[in-house]
Amino acid sequence: MKEIPVHTPATDLLAGSALQPIDGKTMKVACSNCNLRELCMPVGLSPEELTRIDDVVATRRKVKRGATLFRTGEIFESLFAIRTGFFKTCIMSGDGRDQVTGFQMAGEIIGLDGIVSDRHTCDAVALEDAEVCVMPFNRIGELAREINALQHHVHRIMSREIVREHGVMLLLGSMRAEERVAAFLLNLAQRLHARGFSGSELVLRMTREEIGSYLGMKLETVSRTFSKFAEDGVIEVRQRHVRILNISALQSIVNQQGCN
Amino acid sequence: MKEIPVHTPATDLLAGSALQPIDGKTMKVACSNCNLRELCMPVGLSPEELTRIDDVVATRRKVKRGATLFRTGEIFESLFAIRTGFFKTCIMSGDGRDQVTGFQMAGEIIGLDGIVSDRHTCDAVALEDAEVCVMPFNRIGELAREINALQHHVHRIMSREIVREHGVMLLLGSMRAEERVAAFLLNLAQRLHARGFSGSELVLRMTREEIGSYLGMKLETVSRTFSKFAEDGVIEVRQRHVRILNISALQSIVNQQGCN
């Protein structure tokens, strides 16, 4: 794994404050030499463009485990790129029903839901200590007008989220419990793998209940399904540590056309 | 029964042809004097901007009932604004599972899913004879760079779709059958009402099976639920004609916190 010039993390002091490099250079928030750049920013930019892109990130912000990055109803001003940590987003219907709409990890962008109404429409909760890049949306807009690649990138990110949600609808609408869990594990593994982690050794950052909410099933069913997979030798489960022993078995579970 | 405001249909002659104003003025495809403009285009534009926006629409296209506007895998080039008619979008997983991801009506935009990969990732099927405005995406991009309101509008449309899908996830993930159907009917009624139709007199353009796919349940369950609502005097059903008799009853069904 490529070693990265570690950015001195924005100190807690800086967190949440706007646009105040503490000592001019070393603390400067910069996409241009961020190791996650390829995940959250467009590729193939000219050096000048790259430098300008740095201006998209106004500041960084730390979020402690259990704290919210933003909450339903709050004014939307910025998108957030996750640098480290793990989030869930969830919406709550009037009657107190809760639905996890996604789990997000390093390099992913959250906050897109807030654009339409200038207010956030879901909560973003850190499932482990996290740090995000704060990207004021109007600044993104300005730059996107000048840098074609950035404009297209913003469109692609939003489109990607739409497509992802189509996949979730397929999962929720037509898969049975075992298929859902298998698909969930495969998806997590694939995303972690893309970030340089093991593709078979997962540490779940969320509870069974949160998984269940996301997958549209009860926590007991999630637990039972894990146990079943473990009995079948497909995975190994010790609390939140999951090891995938037979990835193709998982894949065929997903594809086995359960209910129609 | 209120008589429905019929939109002056674009003549058959123009339909489908590319960019060929038949007599210079009257046939010109134009957003600036389209009665659906407020639904699919930004408001508050200057007259000049309005004129330029007309260039977004390259042409119109008619789609017969049952035909597809686009299909999974096809190259993505344009977004489509629905002028008349009714569509469903659906994805198909590798193993042949089918999932309806949405129903779209006049003034709504389809094709956003294709941006991320330059290919469509779902099928759009007309459920009744339809006509759409074809808006080449690169042209939208160019104009958005110059007209701030358009840029923001594009972002809002995509964000709105993301938020809509969050709602579907809530529905699929946490509602029971009766709640889903009630929510579905209310949503349809509300959207039709916003377009000047009756908010209580619906004509369903889709089959029970398509409703079921969208709501994650079997067609028989959809049918049974309709019957149940009818018995309870909440709606009246005659095939695809549904009349909402007690809208607040429907609303309380949705909010009655079924399973958690």
Place this chain on the structure above:
DNA sequence: CGACACCTTGAAGAGGTTCAAGAAATGTGG
């Protein structure tokens, strides 16, 4: 008018939920 697609309804069955209890991990405060 007849073929076909669509819708309704019943009865049996399965998958997932609910309720409950106990075990394992995690965090807290003394």
Place this chain on the structure above:
DNA sequence: CCACATTTCTTGAACCTCTTCAAGGTGTCG
């Protein structure tokens, strides 16, 4: 650092909702 409280996870058993299978009815279109 240990004991205790709390949260999280697992597992069992009964129950319920929705599905499945089946048959008949209704509407529509060539």
